[in-house]
Amino acid sequence: MEDRDRFSEDTQRRSCSKPPVRNRRACRETEKDRGKTKPGLPETRKTGLSHTHGFNGMCVKQPCKTSETPSQCSDHMNQPLPFWLLLCVAVFSLSTRFYNITEPPHVCWDETHFGKMGSYYINRTFFFDVHPPLGKMLIGLAGYLTGYDGTFPFVKPGDKYEDHNYWGMRGVNNNISYTLQPFSLSWWLWLILTGVNLSGSLGVKFVGLFVIILVGISTAWDLWKLLGDLNLSLVDFAKHLFARIFGLIILPLFLYTTIFAVHFAVLNRSGPGDGFFSSAFQSRLIGNNLHNATMPEYLAYGSTITVKNLRIAGGYLHSHWHLYPEGVGAHQQQVRTSAPYNHAETPELVRHGDIIRLEHRETTRNLHSHLHEAPLTKKHLQVTGYGINGTGDLNDLWQVEVCGGKKGDPVKVLRSKVRFLHRSTGCVLFSSGKTLPKWGWEQVEVTCSPYLKETPNSQWNIEDHINPNLPNISLHVLKPSFLEILLESHIVMIRGNSGLKPKDNEVNSKPWHWPINYQGLRFSGVNETEYRVYLLGNPVIWWLNLFSLGLFVVMVSVCSLALQRGAKLEGERKGRRLTLHKGGGMLFLAWLLHYLPFYTMGRILYYHHYFPAVLFSSMLTVYFFLLFFSINLCFFFSSICSFYLFHPLSYGMRGPLAHDPSSSMAGLRWLDSWEF
Known part of the structure; x- marks a missing residue:
């Protein structure tokens, strides 16, 4: 009697109940007779989106009859849908999605972006987007397989496609949504397919993270219930746990990483997305100025260099002959590029902690800051070009800081992240990201920030480096590893996503x-x-x-x-x-x-x-x-x-x-x- 009462309580807490059995062995035999025993896992249940949570593939929930117990009601509510009904849904889904797929015969809204990205894949041209690449890769593959040659420019909505084969790229999105019809297979296949689809959802857009959280919550709850099942040994529970770790963590992570491996392998040529990434990343792209280039590995006094900011789409430090207009700080030369330069015969390497002066080669003025507010970022100090032929004042002195380095560490081209600390005021050279007015040629404002926290806006790297007194090396040896470019691409995507602000009147x-x-x-x-x-x-x-x-x-x-x-x-x-x-x-x-x-x-x-x-x-x-x-x-x-x-x-x-x-x-x- 006690056994029967215990079983009754157990079945009422499951939505897909099992027939009453006296022990676990008898339960297994019943499952085997029904053709449901799964290899290596006792009392198998669907996981991820499980039976107990109501996501039962081909089951439909019917109302309970008054005479039924809760457990009988639960069994009654898991009735298989008629095959003809699923077939009708599939046919209706297919026909409504592909009807009139070629209309209108011109570019529509986001086809401007995704069609262009599909062309980039066909042409193997590198580009930047704020989301993972799987969706764009499928669009490019569909276009390639249906005869699209990747030459349509996708300039703006309304442009006529003329003789270009565009229907395949439209059709692939409809076909993917059509194939998402429910079906029921074995426990392991459900688990593997859940993992595959998790990688696919995140591989298309970062909002796929929400469904990963959902599956994580569902799986954790299911494991918690299994842990409380006294008929399940700890060894069997461990099997369930490791099966889910493999199917829902390791497999999706591997597939997600593979998506990016294919993405980087296909897009190996220089394109419009280069500037969003670091100099080291760009050195791996065929056609980029840094690809297979040679230059000295370590920065030295007397070198001519190009300095690039590390924020997303960061520009180069640049200057010219134009002065700041009256009323905008000191009436001195505007700044956005500079390079140190002297004529020492025996080059000495620039190291972490060194005090240097940066001279703009064309105008011979020094990188300079002082106690005048910046033109746009009022809490920052103005940065100018000052002096002549290398002669200036103490406000031209900057201390080199290698991020993550220690005193005496040399500055490596491409790879070292460097900050320039102003000796007189204690501020740090900073790219604000704000666009200057017409008098600044609508270029990005450079300031000296009193906030010393390390951010990409205050970090710089040495991109071009010329010094005839130093041996050159091939930049191929400084090329980042796959894990480094994978991490960088995600950092750039996340920053780019957060930077998508609505424009005025949009x-x-x-x-x-x-x-x-x-x-x-x-x-x-x-x-x-x-x-x-x-x-x-x-x-x-x-x-x-x-x-x-x-x-x-x-x-x-x-x-x-x-x-x-x-x-x-x-x-x-x-x-x-x-x-x-x-x-x-x-x-x-x-x-x-x-x-x-x-x-x-x-x-x-x-x-x-x-x-x-x-x-x-x-x-x-x-x-x-x-x-x-x-x-x-x-x-x-x-x-x-x-x-x-x-x-x-x-x-x-x-x-x-x-x-x-x-x-x-x-x-x-x-x-x-x-x-x-």
């Missing part, structure tokens, strides 16, 4: 707009004579999702309060509560993880950033309806009808705009903020 979508479908996005065309495509969510589905999210919070809150007050849930109600809290709770958490972080982001946001979150809210809506209302034909047909009514927005339209009463879309402009 429309910036707000996160609160997205769940209510407040505003769409013009994908192509703006007036009645142009072929217009407008990105807008299906309003019926969007608003029903919002209703389901709110109803879920209310129902869970009410249920929790009732239980706290001592209410008893039996039979059908208990089964529904368990299913709703586990499966629905995981979907609601997934929606939160993919939505709330955007409120903290300072970068420019777009409507499509909500699309991963809306997938989870849609799943929660269907889960909710199937759990409480069975299959609702009204919901099904309303979704189909709304798709038919609004399909011109996706497939393109011409004629009067929707605000014109004569427009065929006039009655569908349900919100004034919809601009189609």
Whole structure:
């Protein structure tokens, strides 16, 4: 009797229950008879997105019958979908995605960027983007396989494709989304595929990190429950743990790194992305000035050098004959490039802690700072060119600091990160990133910062180095390793992402707009004579999702309060509560993880950033309806009808705009903020 009671409690805490057995051996035999025993793992369960969390591939949740116990209800709710229904979904998905794929026959919105990046892959030209490369690599591969030659310039939206084969690059995105249909295979294959898809999600965009967090939470919860299962030995638990470490950490990390290895191998020629990276990174690109170049390895007095700032897209320290205008600090020479130069016959190496003077070779003025405020960054000091033929004053002296080095360490070209500390004022040479007005030729402001914290803006490296009295080496020996360029590329991507700020008068979508479908996005065309495509969510589905999210919070809150007050849930109600809290709770958490972080982001946001979150809210809506209302034909047909009514927005339209009463879309402009 005690065994039977213990088993009853155990099955009620699982959403996919097993038949009552007396011991673990009998349980294994039952599983084997059913063809479910997995090699090396007892009592196998789906992990990552698991059965217990409601992500059961080909299972559909049906409402519980009143006569069923919670465990019977849970079993009843995992019924396989009819094959014909899955087939219909697949066919409908394929046909709607590929219908009219070649329209419009011109560049649309982000095709300007992603089409151009696809061309870069075909031409093997290096470029910079703020996201990982997998998505762009697939676009380039699709274009290559369908006959696109990589010559279309992708200058601006509206440019005609003419005779270029562009349909393959559009089609690959539709094909990938179409193949995301549910299916059920063995435990190990589910685990491996979860790991593969984790690497793919992060390999396309950094927002893939949110789904990794989701799977991490799900896996941790599943392992915690396994640890509490007294029928599972610690050896078997260790097998489960290491299987998940391999499938959900090691494998995705390996595949993610492989994506970048292919990315770097294909893009091995100099291109528009060179300047975003360090000089050492650029030395590996064919066609770059530093590729296979030769120069002295260590900096010495008397050398002619080029100094480059290490912030993203950092420029070179530069100067010319023009003076600062009246009223902008001291009326002295503007600064943005310099080089030390003297004529010592026996070169002495420049080392960490040395005091040096940097002289601009063309104007023979020294790099100089003083107690005048900088032109734009008022809390910093002005940097100028001062003196003549190397003669100046004590404000021309700078101390060399090798980042991470110690006194006496030499300065290595390309590889050493160097800071220049002003001896008189104690500030550090700094690139503010701010653009000077017309009088500064709209170049970047150089200042002397009193804030001495090490940042890329205050770090510099020696790029070009000429000294006839020193032996030259090939820069090939200074080329960074794969791990170094992998780390640098991620640092540059993260900094670039955070630097995507909205420009003046540029429309910036707000996160609160997205769940209510407040505003769409013009994908192509703006007036009645142009072929217009407008990105807008299906309003019926969007608003029903919002209703389901709110109803879920209310129902869970009410249920929790009732239980706290001592209410008893039996039979059908208990089964529904368990299913709703586990499966629905995981979907609601997934929606939160993919939505709330955007409120903290300072970068420019777009409507499509909500699309991963809306997938989870849609799943929660269907889960909710199937759990409480069975299959609702009204919901099904309303979704189909709304798709038919609004399909011109996706497939393109011409004629009067929707605000014109004569427009065929006039009655569908349900919100004034919809601009189609």
